[in-house]
Amino acid sequence: MSASTTQLEDQGTPQASTIRLPNGKIHNVKSNISIEADEIPVIDVSGIYSEDIEDRKAVAEKVREASHRIGFFYAINHGIDPKYADGAFEQAKRFFALPLEKKLEVDTARVPGEFVGYHAMELYSSKERKQGDLSEAFNLAYDANYDPEAITDDPSLSIWLPESDLPGFKDGLYAYHTEILKFARKMTRIFALALHLPEEFFADYIKRPEAGMRILHYPQQEYSVDDQNGIGAHTDFECFTMVTQDESSGLEVLSKSGDWIKAKPIPGSFVINIGDCLMRQTNDFFVSTVHRVINMSGNERYSIPFFYGFDRKKILEPVPTCVSEDNPMKYPLMTSGEYYKWRASKAKDGEL
Numbered sequence: 001m002s003a004s005t006t007q008l009e010d011q012g013t014p015q016a017s018t019i020r021l022p023n024g025k026i027h028n029v030k031s032n033i034s035i036e037a038d039e040i041p042v043i044d045v046s047g048i049y050s051e052d053i054e055d056r057k058a059v060a061e062k063v064r065e066a067s068h069r070i071g072f073f074y075a076i077n078h079g080i081d082p083k084y085a086d087g088a089f090e091q092a093k094r095f096f097a098l099p100l101e102k103k104l105e106v107d108t109a110r111v112p113g114e115f116v117g118y119h120a121m122e123l124y125s126s127k128e129r130k131q132g133d134l135s136e137a138f139n140l141a142y143d144a145n146y147d148p149e150a151i152t153d154d155p156s157l158s159i160w161l162p163e164s165d166l167p168g169f170k171d172g173l174y175a176y177h178t179e180i181l182k183f184a185r186k187m188t189r190i191f192a193l194a195l196h197l198p199e200e201f202f203a204d205y206i207k208r209p210e211a212g213m214r215i216l217h218y219p220q221q222e223y224s225v226d227d228q229n230g231i232g233a234h235t236d237f238e239c240f241t242m243v244t245q246d247e248s249s250g251l252e253v254l255s256k257s258g259d260w261i262k263a264k265p266i267p268g269s270f271v272i273n274i275g276d277c278l279m280r281q282t283n284d285f286f287v288s289t290v291h292r293v294i295n296m297s298g299n300e301r302y303s304i305p306f307f308y309g310f311d312r313k314k315i316l317e318p319v320p321t322c323v324s325e326d327n328p329m330k331y332p333l334m335t336s337g338e339y340y341k342w343r344a345s346k347a348k349d350g351e352l
């Protein structure tokens with residue numbers, strides 16, 4: 001989950017700047033113009049389904065390297081039938097084509113402090129840019145009815161239009177959500193191995209996961225990148241995010257050297273990135289990397305991020321392999337829910 005949360009400060013050179021983020025980190029940006037570079041690794045994750053632990057560990061070591069170095073990787077051969085992503089993109093197009101008044105019936109303002117419902121075009125903006133962020137979104141929350149491993153029947157926080165307004169919308173989105181949720185649970189075991197922990201280490205954290213999904217629509221922008229973004233520079237705040245991109249480029253990742261790197265679409269892949277909660281739990285061993293979206297692809301761009309986090313009741317304790325006497329925990333302890341609510345309400349208020 002995200003919002004434009006940056007403050008850009010002039011550094012004297014034409015486009016260099018500093019980004020200060022609500023997670024407490026400060027990043028230097030060399031130039032506002034993005035480049036092509038081969039820094040985001042492509043990981044074949046098919047080994048996660050192997051019976052042989054060595055195959056799973058081999059994937060985990062690649063995930064470890066990527067999560068530590070850049071906090072972003074592509075997952076290919078993840079095993080989810082493409083028909084689910086196609087179906088969800090189709091639903092996204094139907095929803096965003098509705099008249100604004102209809103979409104505003106599920107305005108996100110109806111649910112303060114939570115990322116659910118419709119986020120209108122240019123709702124979020126940064127003081128540093130002349131124009132608001134050129135994207136609109138619809139967010140749905142975890143729903144136990146669509147989780148094959150549900151342990152609760154608590155009602156979902158999501159809000160929906162009446163089924164007759166857009167028949168099949170909710171089921172079409174959750175059909176994909178359920179598949180991603182199953183994959184996310186498998187990947188949680190891989191992340192545990194990647195941290196040199198037992199595969200089951202996070203099992204109790206994901207019985208009732210935080211698992212929001214979002215459909216996003218970015219028109220082609222006409223203003224320059226200095227004046228407008230699709231989504232401004234931010235980090236995600238849960239554990240990890242898995243983004244399904246369509247064929248239009250636009251996602252950009254800030255490298256450690258301060259370059260904006262294009263995360264070009266790879267058909268059938270997820271772009272997976274570390275979020276702030278996992279960064280906190282790993283005491284910064286895994287990096288929650290700044291990213292943004294600029295749609296100058298010439299097409300309407302659609303994407304589907306899935307934000308995966310731990311049970312709101314669980315404390316974000318540091319993982320044992322990431323703290324020591326020489327490397328004590330940098331962050332105060334709080335529950336996943338406290339951290340989530342703090343970040344979500346600030347971001348929705350546009351305060352950060």
Ligand SMILES: O=C(O)CCC(=O)C(=O)O
Binds near residue numbers: 214251
């Ligand atoms: O649209 C994308 O590719 C990424 C969106 C994103 O970063 C977000 O919603 O947090």
Ligand SMILES: [Fe+2]
Binds near residue numbers: 291
């Ligand atoms: Fe994001």
